[in-house]
Amino acid sequence: MQPLQHVLGGTRLLRQRPACWTLRSVPRAWSATCSPDSGPHPRETKHMGGGLEAFRAKLAAGPTMQHFLQDVAPVQESRCLPDDAKEDSDHYLGSGALAETTRKVYLETYGCQMNVNDTEIAWSILQRSGYLRTSRLEEADVILLVTCSIREKAERTIWNRLRHLRALKSKRSSSQVPLRIGILGCMAERLKEKILEQEKMVDVVAGPDAYRDLPRLLAVAESGQQAANVLLSLDETYADVLPVQTSSSSTAAFVSIMRGCDNMCSYCIVPFTRGRERSRPVASILQEVQLLSDQGVKEVTLLGQNVNSYRDTSEVQFLSAAPAPLSRGFSTVYKTKQGGLRFAGLLDRVSLVDPEMRIRFTSPHPKDFPDEVFQLMRERHNVCRQLHVPAQSGSSRVLEAMRRGYSREAYLELVHHIRASLPGVSLSSDFIAGFCGETEADHQQTVSLLRQARYNAAFIFAYSMRQKTRAFHRLQDDVPSEVKLRRLKELMAVFREEAAVANAATVGRAQVVLVEGPSRRSPSDLCGRNDGNIKVIFPDVEMDDGSGRGSTVKAQPGDYVLVKISSASSQTLKGAPLRRTTLRESAEFR
Numbered sequence: 001m002q003p004l005q006h007v008l009g010g011t012r013l014l015r016q017r018p019a020c021w022t023l024r025s026v027p028r029a030w031s032a033t034c035s036p037d038s039g040p041h042p043r044e045t046k047h048m049g050g051g052l053e054a055f056r057a058k059l060a061a062g063p064t065m066q067h068f069l070q071d072v073a074p075v076q077e078s079r080c081l082p083d084d085a086k087e088d089s090d091h092y093l094g095s096g097a098l099a100e101t102t103r104k105v106y107l108e109t110y111g112c113q114m115n116v117n118d119t120e121i122a123w124s125i126l127q128r129s130g131y132l133r134t135s136r137l138e139e140a141d142v143i144l145l146v147t148c149s150i151r152e153k154a155e156r157t158i159w160n161r162l163r164h165l166r167a168l169k170s171k172r173s174s175s176q177v178p179l180r181i182g183i184l185g186c187m188a189e190r191l192k193e194k195i196l197e198q199e200k201m202v203d204v205v206a207g208p209d210a211y212r213d214l215p216r217l218l219a220v221a222e223s224g225q226q227a228a229n230v231l232l233s234l235d236e237t238y239a240d241v242l243p244v245q246t247s248s249s250s251t252a253a254f255v256s257i258m259r260g261c262d263n264m265c266s267y268c269i270v271p272f273t274r275g276r277e278r279s280r281p282v283a284s285i286l287q288e289v290q291l292l293s294d295q296g297v298k299e300v301t302l303l304g305q306n307v308n309s310y311r312d313t314s315e316v317q318f319l320s321a322a323p324a325p326l327s328r329g330f331s332t333v334y335k336t337k338q339g340g341l342r343f344a345g346l347l348d349r350v351s352l353v354d355p356e357m358r359i360r361f362t363s364p365h366p367k368d369f370p371d372e373v374f375q376l377m378r379e380r381h382n383v384c385r386q387l388h389v390p391a392q393s394g395s396s397r398v399l400e401a402m403r404r405g406y407s408r409e410a411y412l413e414l415v416h417h418i419r420a421s422l423p424g425v426s427l428s429s430d431f432i433a434g435f436c437g438e439t440e441a442d443h444q445q446t447v448s449l450l451r452q453a454r455y456n457a458a459f460i461f462a463y464s465m466r467q468k469t470r471a472f473h474r475l476q477d478d479v480p481s482e483v484k485l486r487r488l489k490e491l492m493a494v495f496r497e498e499a500a501v502a503n504a505a506t507v508g509r510a511q512v513v514l515v516e517g518p519s520r521r522s523p524s525d526l527c528g529r530n531d532g533n534i535k536v537i538f539p540d541v542e543m544d545d546g547s548g549r550g551s552t553v554k555a556q557p558g559d560y561v562l563v564k565i566s567s568a569s570s571q572t573l574k575g576a577p578l579r580r581t582t583l584r585e586s587a588e589f590r
């Protein structure tokens, strides 16, 4: 998934309590390892109101044995607590302690699009507890970093940021409530309480499945104690957390459909930080997509670590469904999963919600592409002909060491099959340069695969050894950093050359562009994306409004415009607007 930094997500709203709400929000991990703050802050009483004394009394009473037993429960599993355990936990930190607050929270996002989505989830849970959101760091009472662990560099950036925040915290005036700092997401999950030990100024640590517990964790932090919940769940999908559009100009949205990963690629930390695969029930996805359509959103990207491994077992009638076949020549480390509504069924239903809404999905795994998916993409004019097909390497030997479950040949056969099934499809991929044992010959195989597949977009990374992974335990990180870097640069250069050729194929042709807004480089131009997700720039001028009455308009964000492409680079297309259009009307121009 595309890396990005410091993104503020939109607003989301909790629809209603799910059946299991009270139980799931009960803490199963209790942790208050030390008290970095000496005594309450003068303004705390004001903020916490009369409930503070009762809250302190509860904290002073401490946890019962039950809490410690819960704390040592295996982290992989999540289940509803029996009623008596629930009451016990409630007795310890009751509703008074979680009373509404007026604290201002600043959220900062690192890593992939999943983290942007998680930021919105965390925010809507906090909003429901009365937190206000600020986009100004200096104004914040609570700073939460939604973190990434995928490569060492991502974590280093966050440690540096924490150093800066430590200074901010210690400079805080005594007339203000103490600043609280929380680490959320993958880094929280990977390092768990170690973060609290290493960085005494961090107050809260919450893993990707613990966001419902944030109000409680912050309430504990308000008492001056550190708090952590890093339990992974088998079923948490935050299905009941629905988005609310904050900006009317917003044309595109992401909808989370599944979480976690069962693939265990040997280099990857994700299965350890985000846990097992689980799919969000289709009914709640359709409801969210409908809501977004009603709000005027024109493009939805279905989101998940392995979107096309989607398997909804929430309805009885889905259980008898035949298993979806793997792509030819692909295998998995786990046994075939039986039953459930699969990705093609979901895509079918989602694409019918609004024929004028574009549908994309990311990030898929190449193993889960049955023909049904391609057939749907061919038939439905609103499902974009754009596929992310992460290869990781072009060498079968390296792919085996990576435990990807396919060979170079099987991958290339899949690419040919996709191109034959979906003429004009735009392809993208991920690659890792310098994986354990990668020789110069292996690297050249990746270069040649990049040339053969000719991607429109690629995300290329230098290998970064991660603890806990199979590669960490079994393989040697033996490619020197400078060699990794040199190979990375070579792969980038080859990718760019090929992408320029791939994009040049659109020159002279009309493309349907969804307008996002003014171009950042020149305000007299508009910027949008074509069906293949390539950026298109064109002049912001009057054009035929597409009504057939001969009137003209200037295109607005959210409009579809037919643009005739005049030039292309490896990243951008440029052209002239022909007319405003609709997806249905311009299906032939994809």
Ligand code: 5AD
Residues within 6 Å of the ligand: 001, 150, 151, 267, 268, 269, 390, 392, 430, 431, 432, 461, 462, 463, 464, 465, 466
């Ligand atoms: N080192 C470098 N890149 C990695 N990725 C995943 N794990 C690592 C790692 N340890 C890359 C893969 C994946 C993308 C999201 O990040 O290419 O597809």
Ligand code: SF4
Residues within 6 Å of the ligand: 261, 262, 263, 264, 265, 268, 269, 270, 271, 305, 306, 365
């Ligand atoms: Fe990591 Fe592989 Fe899962 Fe992708 S499919 S998240 S690379 S383990």
